[in-house]
Amino acid sequence: MAEGTYEYECMRAELLGIEKPDYEDFMKKKADELCVNEENIEVENMKEEYAQNERLFDATGKLDELNNILKSTQKRINNFTAPFSRFVRSKIGKPHDEAAQMEEPDNMTKCEKVESSSTSRRDPNQSLGMIDRMIDKCETAQLSMERQSRLMKKFM
Numbered sequence: 001m002a003e004g005t006y007e008y009e010c011m012r013a014e015l016l017g018i019e020k021p022d023y024e025d026f027m028k029k030k031a032d033e034l035c036v037n038e039e040n041i042e043v044e045n046m047k048e049e050y051a052q053n054e055r056l057f058d059a060t061g062k063l064d065e066l067n068n069i070l071k072s073t074q075k076r077i078n079n080f081t082a083p084f085s086r087f088v089r090s091k092i093g094k095p096h097d098e099a100a101q102m103e104e105p106d107n108m109t110k111c112e113k114v115e116s117s118s119t120s121r122r123d124p125n126q127s128l129g130m131i132d133r134m135i136d137k138c139e140t141a142q143l144s145m146e147r148q149s150r151l152m153k154k155f156m
Contacts (some may be wrong), residue, residue, distance in 0.1 A: 003029075056130050063137040070144040077148055081155050 002008060013020045046080050 056134070058133055060130065060137070063134060063141065066141050067137060067144070070141060071146070074148060077151055077155075081151065084155070108129065 004025060006021070009026060010020045
């Protein structure tokens, strides 16, 4: 017999020599305990979800910062290599079209800020969307770093 059932409580009362609990009172007490337990579990789940969202926001912010640094680095590489490439082109006599190849268009995408509200935090699709945006930012950062490494190797 499982502990916490009405039969268990009746057997316990009989062994202890006390009055058996009323069935309706027992069920009401049991329902109240279940409600309190469910609320506690929900509160713990909300705390964990909030902590996870905070970590996601932090990671997203750091990825934005990394992409901004990469943009700045790309501008500096372009500013650094442009005079040398113009000098080399003038000495060799190559056309000006190679400068356009050096300065490829910026392929960085801007991601919108995620609104944080109590209703949107409960939506599992929002978390997936945030993770998808983080993956896009990581891919953008990786492509930028590879491109900048190629440009620097070409320059060296």
